[in-house]
Amino acid sequence: xxxxxxxxxxxxxxxxxxxxxxxRSAPGDPLPSWNDGPAKAAILDFVAKVTNxxxxxxxxxxxxxxxxxxxxxxxxxxxxxxxxxxxxxxxxALAPKHPEWKExxxxxxxxxxxxxxxxxxxxxxVAEIVLATHAGMTTDEFDRLVxxxxxxxxxxxxxxxxxDLVYQPMLEVLAHLRANGFKTFIVSGGGVEFMRxxxxxxxxxxxxxxxxxxxxxxxxxxDGQPVLVKLPEIAxxxxxxxxxxxxxxxxxxxxxxxxxxxxxxxxxxxWTTAGQGARFGLIVHHxxxxxxxxxxRTSHIGKLDKALDAAPKAGxxxxxxxxxxKVIYPFQK
Amino acid sequence: xxxxxxxxxxxxxxxxxxxxxxxRSAPGDPLPSWNDGPAKAAILDFVAKVTNxxxxxxxxxxxxxxxxxxxxxxxxxxxxxxxxxxxxxxxxALAPKHPEWKExxxxxxxxxxxxxxxxxxxxxxVAEIVLATHAGMTTDEFDRLVxxxxxxxxxxxxxxxxxDLVYQPMLEVLAHLRANGFKTFIVSGGGVEFMRxxxxxxxxxxxxxxxxxxxxxxxxxxDGQPVLVKLPEIAxxxxxxxxxxxxxxxxxxxxxxxxxxxxxxxxxxxWTTAGQGARFGLIVHHxxxxxxxxxxRTSHIGKLDKALDAAPKAGxxxxxxxxxxKVIYPFQK
Numbered sequence: 001x002x003x004x005x006x007x008x009x010x011x012x013x014x015x016x017x018x019x020x021x022x023x024r025s026a027p028g029d030p031l032p033s034w035n036d037g038p039a040k041a042a043i044l045d046f047v048a049k050v051t052n053x054x055x056x057x058x059x060x061x062x063x064x065x066x067x068x069x070x071x072x073x074x075x076x077x078x079x080x081x082x083x084x085x086x087x088x089x090x091x092x093a094l095a096p097k098h099p100e101w102k103e104x105x106x107x108x109x110x111x112x113x114x115x116x117x118x119x120x121x122x123x124x125x126v127a128e129i130v131l132a133t134h135a136g137m138t139t140d141e142f143d144r145l146v147x148x149x150x151x152x153x154x155x156x157x158x159x160x161x162x163x164d165l166v167y168q169p170m171l172e173v174l175a176h177l178r179a180n181g182f183k184t185f186i187v188s189g190g191g192v193e194f195m196r197x198x199x200x201x202x203x204x205x206x207x208x209x210x211x212x213x214x215x216x217x218x219x220x221x222x223d224g225q226p227v228l229v230k231l232p233e234i235a236x237x238x239x240x241x242x243x244x245x246x247x248x249x250x251x252x253x254x255x256x257x258x259x260x261x262x263x264x265x266x267x268x269x270x271w272t273t274a275g276q277g278a279r280f281g282l283i284v285h286h287x288x289x290x291x292x293x294x295x296x297r298t299s300h301i302g303k304l305d306k307a308l309d310a311a312p313k314a315g316x317x318x319x320x321x322x323x324x325x326k327v328i329y330p331f332q333k
Numbered sequence: 334x335x336x337x338x339x340x341x342x343x344x345x346x347x348x349x350x351x352x353x354x355x356x357r358s359a360p361g362d363p364l365p366s367w368n369d370g371p372a373k374a375a376i377l378d379f380v381a382k383v384t385n386x387x388x389x390x391x392x393x394x395x396x397x398x399x400x401x402x403x404x405x406x407x408x409x410x411x412x413x414x415x416x417x418x419x420x421x422x423x424x425x426a427l428a429p430k431h432p433e434w435k436e437x438x439x440x441x442x443x444x445x446x447x448x449x450x451x452x453x454x455x456x457x458x459v460a461e462i463v464l465a466t467h468a469g470m471t472t473d474e475f476d477r478l479v480x481x482x483x484x485x486x487x488x489x490x491x492x493x494x495x496x497d498l499v500y501q502p503m504l505e506v507l508a509h510l511r512a513n514g515f516k517t518f519i520v521s522g523g524g525v526e527f528m529r530x531x532x533x534x535x536x537x538x539x540x541x542x543x544x545x546x547x548x549x550x551x552x553x554x555x556d557g558q559p560v561l562v563k564l565p566e567i568a569x570x571x572x573x574x575x576x577x578x579x580x581x582x583x584x585x586x587x588x589x590x591x592x593x594x595x596x597x598x599x600x601x602x603x604w605t606t607a608g609q610g611a612r613f614g615l616i617v618h619h620x621x622x623x624x625x626x627x628x629x630r631t632s633h634i635g636k637l638d639k640a641l642d643a644a645p646k647a648g649x650x651x652x653x654x655x656x657x658x659k660v661i662y663p664f665q666k
Contacts, residue, residue, distance in 0.1 A: 207585025
């Protein structure tokens with residue numbers, strides 16, 4: 001507070017009227033990328049009341065658990081789940097070793113770039129592609145492949161690394177919760193080993209706080225070194241009614257807050273907010289076709305129908321991406 | 334360092350010869366229940382070197398993961414695993430609802446107090462008893478039953494609550510590691526929901542840092558309330574080669590330190606210490622029949638044979654309970 005402050009103060013007072021019409025954040029606003037409105041207020045009010053020691057809604061720090069779906073809640077999921085984009089790239093990379101794929105669906109269609117034909121086989125085709133590209137290697141080898149892909153692959157619409165397509169407003173929610181003593185977990189239908197490669201760097205969520213779908217693992221000693229081999233067999237699908245089970249198995253407590261965006265998050269939201277005491281549920285509604293995508297009740301990916309109907313009665317906050325979020329991605333800041 | 338220090342210094346010098354023959358800890362010793370010796374030194378030296386920023390063995394705080402077996406490593410496991418004692422008590426409590434058990438093994442033998450006959454059916458009999466007493470209820474109901482049992486049941490030899498039979502020296506290791514930035518995890522063949530009831534209070538290990546065996550869970554809505562029902566079906570056995578898989582699925586990183594006591598911990602020790610950089614493995618060898626129990630190569634429970642043979646070559650520390658531990662249980666302090 002030396003003499004240098006004077007001119008800056010004058011300058012600030014002079015420019016204030018010029019910028020009054022522009023969206024700005026209050027200094028120290030923990031959610032600067034959120035427009036003022038009911039969604040932002042609901043988050044801030046809830047965090048304030050559960051951390052207010054002595055208040056009727058106080059939650060001890062050890063019980064402050066918040067769970068976040070990943071695809072469509074923390075990062076985009078269009079035009080296909082990003083993990084599936086990784087699998088398709090792996091089919092192309094592995095094709096020279098699998099000459100039979102030239103004649104075998106769904107691989108033939110993938111190699112010909114015809115995604116629609118590749119997906120004509122439905123969930124079975126997806127499972128075939130995922131298992132063929134995710135299994136048979138050690139977990140260390142898989143980790144390296146994902147790490148390399150994350151560095152080099154680019155999203156077709158934005159021509160940027162997939163990890164650029166995380167939601168800036170949700171990064172701010174994660175940080176605000178952690179600053180208030182919450183442990184933040186990802187609880188996603190995506191593969192747990194895939195997400196862990198980038199979750200710590202991108203979201204600040206360490207591997208042990210990532211819950212996801214899993215294949216079976218086999219312990220082996222190869223060349224004198226113990227390794228874990230990924231088997232082509234599903235152990236657990238962390239989606240829909242699987243999410244509360246995944247939470248209980250991995251976290252062992254009912255969360256206080258749950259964030260999702262689709263019917264795959266319905267049971268997680270129900271189970272979280274059915275707990276005693278203060279609870280919070282939030283749905284990200286994709287309403288912004290210009291800056292991101294707009295989809296809900298009839299979408300193949302991230303279908304939001306039952307959960308959207310359940311929200312008002314359950315008291316869940318529904319984020320209208322178009323009006324609630326000032327920016328979508330960090331690179332738009 | 335004011336004038337008040339003088340008299341204290343004189344007093345300390347005067348009493349020193351009087352107490353020299355009594356086992357004492359250096360002030361600030363983080364492991365006061367350990368006798369000086371190679372095991373205690375190995376633990377302290379390892380923690381010092383991996384936390385020495387700038388040293389060649391430094392491990393960043395985010396990677397400081399330590400895993401502990403539970404039965405026989407953090408608390409006693411004789412004459413039967415404590416979770417099995419819970420199951421036997423449940424058989425007795427449930428008997429009025431199951432008149433058919435009076436004629437049906439292994440339940441008949443349990444009700445007649447003939448444990449040897451009950452266990453004549455081997456692993457199949459154990460599984461039958463555990464499933465019959467652990468499944469069919471909600472996870473909340475199971476939690477309440479275990480909580481009640483922990484409060485009321487008493488160990489037959491010591492006539493104390495089972496949770497009194499935790500190892501004081503290991504509590505000190507857990508605390509010392511956490512004080513040095515480690516995350517401490519339990520990785521046990523025991524049921525994850527059983528251990529979580531007391532792990533936080535007894536060991537300071539929160540539910541999300543407990544990895545164990547699991548049954549399948551089913552999400553249901555009962556009387557309008559979402560619940561998770563425990564199914565009579567095993568989902569995962571966290572023992573032997575299952576431990577590295579359980580660690581990778583739940584923690585997602587290779588630990589830096591692993592603590593076990595039996596061949597069920599062999600693969601966890603191998604996989605942990607095969608990692609690059611500084612690693613630490615430790616085996617608790619039960620050698621004290623007077624204060625606890627003495628058993629190893631031929632024991633039914635906690636058999637320690639292959640892992641004991643592997644220890645010298647692998648460089649694992651072997652704790653001789655009789656000589657390394659000043660006290661076994663906190664109530665003996």
